[in-house]
Amino acid sequence: MIDMLLSQVLDLMTPVLLAAMAGALCERAGVFNIALEGKMLVGAFVTVAASTALGSPVLAVLAAVVCTAIFALPLALGGARFGGDPIVIGIGLNLLASGLTTYLLSALFGVTGTLVDPAVTALPRFGLEALGDVPVLGAIVSGHNALVYLSWLLVVAINIYLFRTRWGLRLRGIGEVPSAAAAMGANVSRYQTAVVVLAGGLCGLAGAVLALGSVALFAENMTAGRGWIAVVAVMLGRAHPFGIALACFGFGLADAVGLRLQGQGLPNQITDIAPYAITLLAMIGLGLRGATKKMRHV
Template identity: 90%
Template sequence: MINMLLSQVLDLMTPVLLAAMAGALCERAGVFNIALEGNMLVGAFVVVAASVAFGSPALAVLLALISAAIFATPLALGGARFGGDPIVIGIGLNLLASGLTTYLLSALFGVTGTLVDPSVTALPRFGIPGLADVPVFGAIVGGHNALVYLSWLLVILVNIYLFRTRWGLRLRGIGEVPSAAAAMGANVSRYQTAIVVFAGALCGLAGAELALGSVALFAENMTAGRGWIAVVAVMLGRAHPLGIALACFGFGLADAIGLRLQGQGLPNQITDIAPYGITLLAMVGLGLRTAARKLKNT
């Protein structure tokens, strides 16, 4: 029972974790990216639309990645290169993604609400050789799709990049003291632009996992605030990959428990708010911790 629950947590937390890794990189680069939600939604729509058009999940995921990266360029150029307000641009991109995907759903497929097509299939699941026979652990980590495994690999790679390479040191320097980094020869706007575009691509993968991970459909505004949860995870984890992964695990656990309670007859209106309730409590705790630190310093 616990094995199944933890396995479900890994599936549910993956979209948030991928988006949160994108947010962490942007945060380290000095760009507060709140457009994660919109980028995820674009990725989710494109992966389903491409699956209908081409019938290839791999190609659909690739196109979702590219489309979300392109969708992130207004923030990359406007916020990083031309000095625009990233908050305003991010909110605009989120609103644009919501309206654009709803319009394209109707214009291209003639449906409203939810697109379900027999040609759209969920991403294939497989086990990691050698782990399937490991008691308990094998049952938890086995039987997931490639994006689930990739999300945990990214946690390791981003951690190494940020804290074990000179490129990561330079990126952190750009985010902390951009003037000093520029004086050392770093092209601040170029770094920030590249990171925001790459973050958009990661959000495209998050959207692809959301649409084709456990289900095979697209629904209007199906991200349902997961991009905002990713922003909170970045704040709770202090933009550290390991702390973010722990925060995302907590959100995934709340979501999984909510689904289990729903299966026991609890109204879905109550269970659906579980991860968002946890997010709200986490934000309150974070605010109290920050206030206590400021009071102590004074």
């Protein structure tokens, strides 16, 4: 029972984890990215739309990455290069994504609410033969789609990049003291622009997992606040990849437990709020911790 629950947690946390990694890179570069929700939604829509046209989940995922990176350009250029307020731009992108995907769903496919097409297939799942016979662990880590495994690798890779390479050190310097980084010869706006665009691509992966992970469809506003949960995960993990992964695991666990309780007869209205209740409590905890630190310094 526990192995099945944890396996479900890994699936449920993956979209949030990928989006949170995007948010962490932006945070380290000094750009507060609250457009994760909208970018995930665009990624999910493009994945399903491309899958209907191309018939290949792999090409659909690549299309989502490219289109979501392009969708991130207003934040990359407006916030990083031209000095606009990233919060205002991020809110605008979230609103644009919600309206644009709803409009395109009706304009391109003639449907409202949910798009289901026989040409859209879920991402294939893979078994890890080397771990398949290991008790409990084999059942937990085996049988997921490729993007789940990729998310684990990205956590490690981003951690190495940020804290073990000179490029990561330069990026953190840009985020912490941009004037000093500029004085050392770093092109601050170029770094920030590149990171925001890259983060857009990661959100495309998050949307692809959401649309083709366990299901093969697109529904209006199907992100359902997961992008905001990713923003909270960045705060809880202090923009550290391993800390963020732990926070995302907690949110995934709350989601999985909620689904299990729903299967036991608990009303879905109650179980659906579980991850968001955890998010709210986490935000309250962050606020209390910040207030306590301020009182200690007084």
